[in-house]
Amino acid sequence: MSRRRPLLILLLLTAVVVTGLAIAQRHALLVFVLATDAPPPPLPPTDEGPGVHWADDWFTVEEIAPDTWAIGEPRFHQSNFSYLIAGRERAVLFDAGPGIRDLRPIARRLTSRSILFVPSHFHYDHVGNAITFEHVAVIDLPGLRARAPRGRLSLTAAEHLGAMEGFERVPLEVDRWLAPGESIELGGRRLEVLYTPGHTPDSISLLDPDARLLFTGDFLYPGPLFAFLSNSSLGDYRRAAATVLARVDPDARLYGAHRAAPPGAPRLAMDDVRDLAVTLRALAAGELDGEGVYPVRYGVNERLELLAEPRWLARWSEFHPDFGPRPR
Numbered sequence: 156m157s158r159r160r161p162l163l164i165l166l167l168l169t170a171v172v173v174t175g176l177a178i179a180q181r182h183a184l185l186v187f188v189l190a191t192d193a194p195p196p197p198l199p200p201t202d203e204g205p206g207v208h209w210a211d212d213w214f215t216v217e218e219i220a221p222d223t224w225a226i227g228e229p230r231f232h233q234s235n236f237s238y239l240i241a242g243r244e245r246a247v248l249f250d251a252g253p254g255i256r257d258l259r260p261i262a263r264r265l266t267s268r269s270i271l272f273v274p275s276h277f278h279y280d281h282v283g284n285a286i287t288f289e290h291v292a293v294i295d296l297p298g299l300r301a302r303a304p305r306g307r308l309s310l311t312a313a314e315h316l317g318a319m320e321g322f323e324r325v326p327l328e329v330d331r332w333l334a335p336g337e338s339i340e341l342g343g344r345r346l347e348v349l350y351t352p353g354h355t356p357d358s359i360s361l362l363d364p365d366a367r368l369l370f371t372g373d374f375l376y377p378g379p380l381f382a383f384l385s386n387s388s389l390g391d392y393r394r395a396a397a398t399v400l401a402r403v404d405p406d407a408r409l410y411g412a413h414r415a416a417p418p419g420a421p422r423l424a425m426d427d428v429r430d431l432a433v434t435l436r437a438l439a440a441g442e443l444d445g446e447g448v449y450p451v452r453y454g455v456n457e458r459l460e461l462l463a464e465p466r467w468l469a470r471w472s473e474f475h476p477d478f479g480p481r482p483r
Contacts, residue, residue, distance in 0.1 A: 195232040203229070204418035213256045216265070217420050220366055222344070224265050225410060225420035228252050233280050234414050236421060238370050240363065241266045242341025248272045249361055249370050250412055251283030253322065259286065271331070271339070275372025275412060276358040277310050279317025284325055292339075294350065294359050295332035303329055313385050314357070333359070349402060353392025354381055360399065367407040369399070375428065375459075376411025376421050382463045383450035389435060389463060390471035396432040400425070415458075423458065430456045438463070439471060 335350035414421035
């Protein structure tokens, strides 16, 4: 064996490891953590403009509709937003951020109703981690049920992705399983569960059809959409876009879980979903050229871009072995 071959093998293995790490976390965070071995520091407070107030030195609150609040964490490096959606009898908290600060006291100031926590998916910056919720509901998928004896759901490393920032995987104590298409009755207000995988196989959105509001989690938000993770699927993303286009009013307001810049909560529209669907169709047909090597960047519109695996790695199947066939 030539002396160059071991060096080439070492370089190849290094590339594989680096690629695997890139799959597991956002690129900016990856570079920072590898360089400093510490999570990013809090960002400085931002000017949020009228209609938004700082509840303390960490959380912002914005009433985006009657009995509907966006609870922001603008000082967290991913600018997370969770949503408190209340009816006459009970409320839903859709996402809970990373749990660096406990947002339950903020929610309690806004409503006295019983709160059901519903994560849009299981990434560490959405599940609240060390925060313990009295009532928890998650998407009802075969693989998740099988892993949750007596309702205790332990998350995998690929589902959670919090190890690089030091977040432990805390099991979810599930009280309720939400079937795709099921309604959550809040008392004079109804939320419909839309199964919107793609970013992850467990991703959901919540639709308030009467108020024409859609809460999209990480399915859609301003900025780069992450479809290159180890359990992402472009095929699922395409199907989710079709589901939203079929079920949601064309004039609905969409609120995602992250924003690209201040002020206020991240708001999009159904035109953005249509643009995403067009991009995915063109990508599947091999008609779209992206930029970069890994991930490949595809422009959707002036507000969105799609970050995907190279074409030869892209998954267009609507089946994930850990979760079983997609619910119809």
